[in-house]
Amino acid sequence: MLRTSFIVLLVFLGFEGYSQNFLKGIILEEKSNIPLPGVSIFINNTTIGTISDKNGEFLISFPTRNSIIVFKSLGYETQSKNISNFSSMNPIKIQLKKNFIGLQEVRVFPILDNGWKKYGELFRNLLIGTNPFAGDCKIKNEKSIHFRMNTQKHILMADADQDIIINNEALGYEIHYDLEKFAYNFRDTTIAFGGFARFKDLCKSFPNKRKEWLNNRKLVYCGSEMHFFRTVYLNQGMNEDFEIYRFHKSLNLLKQKAINYYKAGKDSRLLALSEDHVLDSTFHYKEYLRQPDSVILKILTSPDSLLQRLENSQVLFYSPDSLQIRYNYKGELPKPFKKYIKSYNNLPFTNFTFIHNKPIEIFQNGSLESIYDLQLRGFWFYCGSFSTLLPFDYWLE
Helix, strand or coil, X not given: CCEEEEEEEEEEEECCCCCCEEEEEEEEECXXXXXXXXXXXXXXXXXXXXXXXXXXXXEEEECCCCCEEEEECCCECCEEEEHHHHCCCCCCCCCEEEECCCCCCCCCCCCCCCHHHHHHHXXXXXXXXXXXXXXXXXXXXXXXXXXXXXXXXXXXXXEECCCEEEEECCCCEEEEEEEEEEEEECCCCEEEEEEEEEEEECCCCCHHHHHHHHHHHHHHHCCCHHHHHHHHHCCCCHHHCEEEEEEEEEECHHXXXXXXXXXXXXXXXXXXXXXXXXXXXXXXXXXXXXXXXXXXXXXXXXXXXXXXXXXXXXXXXCCCCEEEEEECCCCCCCHHHHCCCCEECCEEEEEEEECCCCCEEECCCCCECCHHHEEEEEHHHHCCCHHHCCCCCCCCC
């Protein structure tokens, strides 16, 4: 396959913190060194983006050093890099490969006929969600999405000829999503998908809708994963009405107490005179002996006990135990979620575990070093779709 590539020279301006960070560069063709204008450059999952000028130059801001910068040009393979890779002041070279028209890779599995008719609703529900705001989200270019099936493994795959354009009329965003992977396993109902999202804020284009959209964004933000990790970063979790519980495995003290009594040959008459003055019967202590050796304790936990702040401003978050996060809404639970979310005492909660049993780094804007280190269940999982997704440069007004 014939390929060509071009080079990106990158220079850092600014530093991480509450001030803006900037990345400056020039995009050149590798062999000829001719500047390439019109290349789309954006920060993944934000509204931040630009294009290279006639000289192939660009200047772009970025929120945190874990930000993913994406380079796209018509006909070229999408290239992405973590900003943290550009920690040097020396120019960085990135080669982006281009496929010539008509030389597409041969797919192992053919495109399904009437694929959208068969699997479009499933795809839409998995990508956009089924929460109350999902009905206000439209995929504008459904015909560009193709489906393939691995019949042996019962896995549905999807790809697209171009960015999937999602118009979120509930939050006021147009999202361009470069789908890199989509695989749904019908056997265990698991899904794996990923790509790069570029947000466009529609408030300026539709000022009459601005108030409604800002209100809906606030509604989605409060109690969200982004909200939680931002407040944890600032160590203000309890002040923001979040409650954190640890599910800690502990020795069953009642069973251990029963074992100790029977080892000492005590019976119910002696139990009445025991040091804790608990009047009980031999029957009850036999019941304790039938209990498991350990029990799971639900412990209210302070966020600072889960944080490690390093000298280089890094913030690490970890618990060896599974966690439950609850958000106490001020007043009644918002109507759009009241009938749909899983709740406890009318409060939405999320359970999560650290899959790799190691700390994860969290950043000021609520993003994580790796989203694949956490396994989510509950409210955040339910809301983890494009219909409720906010860009990482969103902040409450």
